[in-house]
Amino acid sequence: MRPHIIFRYTGQVLLLNSIFLLISAGISVLYQDDSFFPLIYTALIAFLFGIFPMIFVPAATNISHKEGLLTVVAGWVLSCLIGMIPYALWGGEFSIINAWFESVSGFTTTGATVINNIEALPAGILFWRASTHWIGGIGVIMFVLSIASSMGMVGMVLYRSEISPVAFTQFKMQARNTVRIISYVYLGLTFLEIVLLLLAGMNLFDAVTHSFATIATGGFSTKNLSIAYYDSPAIEAVISVFMILSGMNFALIFAVILGKFTSLRLSSALKYYLFSNLIAILAATLVNMSGSYDGFWTSFRFTSFQILSVGTSTGFANADSSIWPPFSQLVIIFFTLQCACAGSTSGGIKTDRFVLMYKSIARKFRQMRYPNAVFSITMNGNKVSNETAEAAVIYILFYVFIVFLGGLISTLFNVDALSAFSGAAAMMGNVGPGLSTVGSLENYAALPAIVKLIFSGIMLLGRLEIYGLIMFLYPKTWIRV
Amino acid sequence: MIFIKVQKILIIYSYEIYLIITYFRVEDKDGIFMKLKTKILAGFLTISAMLAVAGLWSITRMNWMGENVENILENNYKSINAAKGMIKSLEREDSAILMIINGEAQKYQNVLLPADSIFAKHFAIAKNNITIPGEKLYPELKAKLSVANGKPIDKEWYFSEVHESLLAVMEEAENLQNINDEEMYKTAKNISESAERALMPGIIAIIAAIVFSLIFSYMINYYLIKPIRDITKEITKFIKVKKSFNYEAESRDEIYELANSVRLLTSRATEIDRQV
Numbered sequence: 001m002r003p004h005i006i007f008r009y010t011g012q013v014l015l016l017n018s019i020f021l022l023i024s025a026g027i028s029v030l031y032q033d034d035s036f037f038p039l040i041y042t043a044l045i046a047f048l049f050g051i052f053p054m055i056f057v058p059a060a061t062n063i064s065h066k067e068g069l070l071t072v073v074a075g076w077v078l079s080c081l082i083g084m085i086p087y088a089l090w091g092g093e094f095s096i097i098n099a100w101f102e103s104v105s106g107f108t109t110t111g112a113t114v115i116n117n118i119e120a121l122p123a124g125i126l127f128w129r130a131s132t133h134w135i136g137g138i139g140v141i142m143f144v145l146s147i148a149s150s151m152g153m154v155g156m157v158l159y160r161s162e163i164s165p166v167a168f169t170q171f172k173m174q175a176r177n178t179v180r181i182i183s184y185v186y187l188g189l190t191f192l193e194i195v196l197l198l199l200a201g202m203n204l205f206d207a208v209t210h211s212f213a214t215i216a217t218g219g220f221s222t223k224n225l226s227i228a229y230y231d232s233p234a235i236e237a238v239i240s241v242f243m244i245l246s247g248m249n250f251a252l253i254f255a256v257i258l259g260k261f262t263s264l265r266l267s268s269a270l271k272y273y274l275f276s277n278l279i280a281i282l283a284a285t286l287v288n289m290s291g292s293y294d295g296f297w298t299s300f301r302f303t304s305f306q307i308l309s310v311g312t313s314t315g316f317a318n319a320d321s322s323i324w325p326p327f328s329q330l331v332i333i334f335f336t337l338q339c340a341c342a343g344s345t346s347g348g349i350k351t352d353r354f355v356l357m358y359k360s361i362a363r364k365f366r367q368m369r370y371p372n373a374v375f376s377i378t379m380n381g382n383k384v385s386n387e388t389a390e391a392a393v394i395y396i397l398f399y400v401f402i403v404f405l406g407g408l409i410s411t412l413f414n415v416d417a418l419s420a421f422s423g424a425a426a427m428m429g430n431v432g433p434g435l436s437t438v439g440s441l442e443n444y445a446a447l448p449a450i451v452k453l454i455f456s457g458i459m460l461l462g463r464l465e466i467y468g469l470i471m472f473l474y475p476k477t478w479i480r481v
Numbered sequence: 482m483i484f485i486k487v488q489k490i491l492i493i494y495s496y497e498i499y500l501i502i503t504y505f506r507v508e509d510k511d512g513i514f515m516k517l518k519t520k521i522l523a524g525f526l527t528i529s530a531m532l533a534v535a536g537l538w539s540i541t542r543m544n545w546m547g548e549n550v551e552n553i554l555e556n557n558y559k560s561i562n563a564a565k566g567m568i569k570s571l572e573r574e575d576s577a578i579l580m581i582i583n584g585e586a587q588k589y590q591n592v593l594l595p596a597d598s599i600f601a602k603h604f605a606i607a608k609n610n611i612t613i614p615g616e617k618l619y620p621e622l623k624a625k626l627s628v629a630n631g632k633p634i635d636k637e638w639y640f641s642e643v644h645e646s647l648l649a650v651m652e653e654a655e656n657l658q659n660i661n662d663e664e665m666y667k668t669a670k671n672i673s674e675s676a677e678r679a680l681m682p683g684i685i686a687i688i689a690a691i692v693f694s695l696i697f698s699y700m701i702n703y704y705l706i707k708p709i710r711d712i713t714k715e716i717t718k719f720i721k722v723k724k725s726f727n728y729e730a731e732s733r734d735e736i737y738e739l740a741n742s743v744r745l746l747t748s749r750a751t752e753i754d755r756q757v
Contacts, residue, residue: 044534
């Protein structure tokens, strides 16, 4: 293990953060608010910590997988630590724990907030909140890779550690190309959404911050009522479309841009993602018609937005889903666990693993009928190894166990069962809103400090696909190479 | 003041940008390297930059707090005193009017005139000290009070017009007092919060400096002390068992030069040994 190599590459992540902090400080000057010093001071700290290892440590020619993984996790944790400083320094509703929660929520693209009055935050801080989403959305390391073109094999190892293992099999190309693809798609979608939101009637600041939050499947809004504030079907439609796109595997989007439509047809995860969302929206729309809304279109408007928002792990809200009938609330919980495709910016278990699980179950049934036959699982036209299928099922079980454990521990601190479990699931899936007191139009401000810390840990676990953070915290990882 | 601070920040940034440029130049051209002195200096400058900015900011916050305390004394406390003075003088004026209604004309003169003068004095203070939005209604006071002037004094007139007017004026004076009380409380609360926040940059700078010092000492150990030890070990091996000097410097600095020089020296020594 070479800690100096980890210092060097996490330093680059901090440098990236310092650039966005500097931009946020510029926004603060532009809007003449009082967040300039917190932002510029943090930018300076991030810059100094980022640049210093580069002075001492020369670029590495090779890097082990473990070093790559630790760099990614360290980059994320350090980003969260640096990200909380402007909040803590600015003050207001940000206590130290609130600042940590908000920062983790931003970088992990969860979008859960502990702030009651978001509209009271200065523009600089609001922009920084949105930036944490945008940086976190594509992955801190992915960003660094895209700007550090000289990293060669180092980039490949870091990339392997960063991206979801399920998605990795779908990118059959060099890491640098993949990074370029993801960056192009990410930037293109962000820009396009900004333009469309402007046309739909949003002002430039809101359009930029909401686009950052949508493409990163984050969910931080600049308004207390989230998207419900605008009460605009046009804005909701634009955001819905981009939520769907952000939940798709970015390599597939790029393939479509290049005219390779066969990739779409072959992707089982994508077909399942779109189909499951469609069925859920239609079913919940009909159920909500009798319970919460008058008329099909009104019900469709609110139900589709809310389900897509949760189903892509974005977390925006245009309605209060806590008042929905039990069926629709359970649909929300299911999508909180499932979320969207691997290779996207969304969190959760991911549709790819669900498809593998369904196929494993189907194979088990077939195996019971024909004990001597050999059945294999295929995905996107390719055979999937038993090991991969098994890993997906184990991951789902481990995931649900952590959600259960997180919820259970939260109930010890006087959090009601529905808020605790839906909150833990929303944190693990990096979704944002849960149900009951942490519902779509509520926030996490009222939770006890210890629960906020637990939820922050769960957010990081979810973002780093569980194993990453566990390995980071496991002492032997640091001792043995 | 802010300009100077921004200028200082820019100087720090410029220095760091210079370091980056120098660093990349090192990577591009073989032979040119960043000296150990520069690297160590950069470390110390980094720590001092963090502490300096934190210090500057804490000073700014302290100044802000000082100014606010001064504001409380200047604006709110003065207005509260003026309001109290007005209320007191209005009560006296009210008593004076009641005295004349009761036929005590002499006492009326002795009480009303000084009270009127005190009211006018406090009113002038309050009028010249309008600093918060709620205070802007205040100039209407004088107009209301003037209702009492020049009218024949009888009970009916007093209770139908003057008494109500006096009560209204007193109410407004009380409002003025309340507004300033609230503002004073709000500012004091802000100052108290700000005092806590003023500690924050210092705390962060201390934590950052400690973490940075640990990283710095690791770097010094790994890129300065360890190579010297390794080179010494290699030289000892060369002297004792004539093992060829085998050390590759990771960084391009004096250590790299030292290793190259020792390599050259040992290879020449080996060559001389062979010749002998």
